[in-house]
Amino acid sequence: MKAGRLKQILLLTDGCSNHGEDPIAVAALARNQGVTVNVIGVLDDRQNEKPQGLEEVESIAEAGGGVSQIVYQKSLSQTVQMVTRQAMTQTIQGVVNKELQEILGEGKSIEELPPATRSEVVEVVEDLGEACELEVLVLVDTSASMHHKLPTVKEALYDLSLSLNARTGSNQFSIYTFPDVKNTIRRVIKWTPELGEINGVFSKLSSGGYTPTGPALKEALYAFTEKPLFRGIQDGEDPYEETGF
Amino acid sequence: MKKQDFKLFPGTYLQGKWNGHKYKVIQKLGAGACGTVYLCQTFQGEKVALKVGNDSSRMMLEVNMLKKFSKVQGVKLGPAFVDVDDWKATSLKVFPFYVMEYIEGVPLSNFLRGKGKEWIGICTIQLLTDLEHLHKAGFVFGDLKTDNLLMSNSQVRWIDVGGVTAIGRAIKEYTEFYDRGYWGFGSRKAEPSYDLFAVTMIMLEMVHPNKFEKGAHPRRTLAAKLASSNDLKPYHSLIAGVWKGKFQSASEMKQALSYIVMKRAKGTPVSRKQMKAQKHSSEWGELLALSAVAGVFWGFSIFSFWI
Numbered sequence: 049m050k051a052g053r054l055k056q057i058l059l060l061t062d063g064c065s066n067h068g069e070d071p072i073a074v075a076a077l078a079r080n081q082g083v084t085v086n087v088i089g090v091l092d093d094r095q096n097e098k099p100q101g102l103e104e105v106e107s108i109a110e111a112g113g114g115v116s117q118i119v120y121q122k123s124l125s126q127t128v129q130m131v132t133r134q135a136m137t138q139t140i141q142g143v144v145n146k147e148l149q150e151i152l153g154e155g156k157s158i159e160e161l162p163p164a165t166r167s168e169v170v171e172v173v174e175d176l177g178e179a180c181e182l183e184v185l186v187l188v189d190t191s192a193s194m195h196h197k198l199p200t201v202k203e204a205l206y207d208l209s210l211s212l213n214a215r216t217g218s219n220q221f222s223i224y225t226f227p228d229v230k231n232t233i234r235r236v237i238k239w240t241p242e243l244g245e246i247n248g249v250f251s252k253l254s255s256g257g258y259t260p261t262g263p264a265l266k267e268a269l270y271a272f273t274e275k276p277l278f279r280g281i282q283d284g285e286d287p288y289e290e291t292g293f
Numbered sequence: 294m295k296k297q298d299f300k301l302f303p304g305t306y307l308q309g310k311w312n313g314h315k316y317k318v319i320q321k322l323g324a325g326a327c328g329t330v331y332l333c334q335t336f337q338g339e340k341v342a343l344k345v346g347n348d349s350s351r352m353m354l355e356v357n358m359l360k361k362f363s364k365v366q367g368v369k370l371g372p373a374f375v376d377v378d379d380w381k382a383t384s385l386k387v388f389p390f391y392v393m394e395y396i397e398g399v400p401l402s403n404f405l406r407g408k409g410k411e412w413i414g415i416c417t418i419q420l421l422t423d424l425e426h427l428h429k430a431g432f433v434f435g436d437l438k439t440d441n442l443l444m445s446n447s448q449v450r451w452i453d454v455g456g457v458t459a460i461g462r463a464i465k466e467y468t469e470f471y472d473r474g475y476w477g478f479g480s481r482k483a484e485p486s487y488d489l490f491a492v493t494m495i496m497l498e499m500v501h502p503n504k505f506e507k508g509a510h511p512r513r514t515l516a517a518k519l520a521s522s523n524d525l526k527p528y529h530s531l532i533a534g535v536w537k538g539k540f541q542s543a544s545e546m547k548q549a550l551s552y553i554v555m556k557r558a559k560g561t562p563v564s565r566k567q568m569k570a571q572k573h574s575s576e577w578g579e580l581l582a583l584s585a586v587a588g589v590f591w592g593f594s595i596f597s598f599w600i
Binding site for chain 1: 311350353377378379387461464465469474475480481482
């Protein structure tokens with residue numbers, strides 16, 4: 049197997065969507081288009097109870113074939129990179145499982161292989177995770193309650209780029225925020241291989257009490273398809289696009 | 294990340310689905326990121342450590358590392374590998390597990406409690422010796438931290454090799470406190486220098502057992518923590534050197550450290566100075582007492598003169 053390209057949307061939010069279409073449906077659509085959706089719910093460090101509506105976080109990621117986690121601000125950095133890497137492994141494993149089923153028949157997955165064979169397969173999965181190309185579109189909720197968490201978010205994104213750029217495979221990142229009055233989401237960083245200095249990224253903050261998570265996710269998905277590097281999503285339904293031919 | 298939905302009680306028997314080996318649970322030893330480790334007994338009565346978890350792929354990667362590093366060039370690095378299998382807990386639930394050598398020992402932090410500060414240097418040299426072998430084999434340890442170290446017969450041993458990564462790849466597991474990326478001291482690429490940074494953090498932890506956070510200026514925080522410890526004084530320039538990237542291999546750092554440790558063993562300048570200071574203060578005391586006696590006599594003679 050050649051190293052391919054993985055596409056992910058990483059949604060950072062702290063509340064429930066209350067505007068527009070259902071984010072869970074949009075996430076399912078994204079998955080269908082070969083884009084994995086990961087969601088991180090960011091809690092205040094002083095918050096002791098999980099606020100209502102954050103169950104949505106898990107449902108969106110599940111529908112989007114990704115990973116979700118609800119965390120306190122202080123562990124955001126480590127969580128962001130962990131969730132991203134875990135989702136990568138999950139996607140690659142999914143593809144490997146599909147191939148295994150073709151070879152070994154229905155119902156066979158990595159977990160069901162005898163240890164000796166499993167040992168070789170997991171090495172292959174790991175090699176692919178190290179070498180594959182990765183595109184991450186970060187979608188940050190900048191509604192009022194998120195404002196004071198944005199410095200931590202910025203730090204976590206820098207940290208994410210630090211982790212991923214240690215890989216052999218190449219990376220592309222872009223950052224969007226929502227809500228935006230005109231276009232639902234606003235691009236603050238266009239596709240770049242590194243999130244080095246992202247000062248002032250969240251300077252223009254949106255206000256207002258609405259959280260259009262669904263429409264924002266959909267716009268993010270469109271943003272993915274508009275990417276010039278990207279070769280048409282129509283035939284790219286496989287979450288794992290092979291490159292290099 | 295997923296919660297484990299089982300608990301193994303002492304006395305429970307666990308049998309592998311593929312190899313059929315049976316293990317009797319004696320007690321829980323600890324819980325890690327992807328599983329729980331139990332002290333178990335084999336059919337032959339041998340004590341072993343058994344890790345059972347959920348994530349079969351991750352467990353298998355650990356097994357692969359364990360097999361590779363139980364022995365490198367004849368040197369024992371991690372625990373020896375014993376067995377890998379799946380445990381059918383119920384008809385529906387299967388948990389992957391693996392078995393390794395049980396290393397009896399105490400956590401490094403407990404070991405150092407109440408010990409003289411000379412152990413800082415000695416433990417670090419031991420650690421660097423093992424890293425030397427690992428690096429030569431083309432790997433870095435990755436998630437190097439006190440939780441992953443045991444003192445067994447006055448010798449540092451690694452108990453978790455899950456973070457071991459081939460040189461040149463991305464570090465797959467790390468803990469922020471020991472991670473140079475977190476402190477702004479470099480990348481998360483698996484290079485020998487990545488481990489060396491973690492070694493300096495272990496040294497810092499030996500004198501600041503309550504770890505600290507990076508704050509607004511990570512590098513300044515570290516420098517202040519280093520400067521505030523008297524016990525680390527001899528290693529000050531060594532540690533600062535590692536942070537500056539002065540050492541590219543465990544051997545280089547070990548050499549520099551050995552030089553300091555050996556010098557200190559012979560060294561006397563500090564203590565001689567102390568002795569001198571002590572002498573000074575006692576002389577002062579004598580002088581004071583003498584002048585007091587003289588004063589009393591003088592007063593006495595004046596008094597008698599008046600009379």
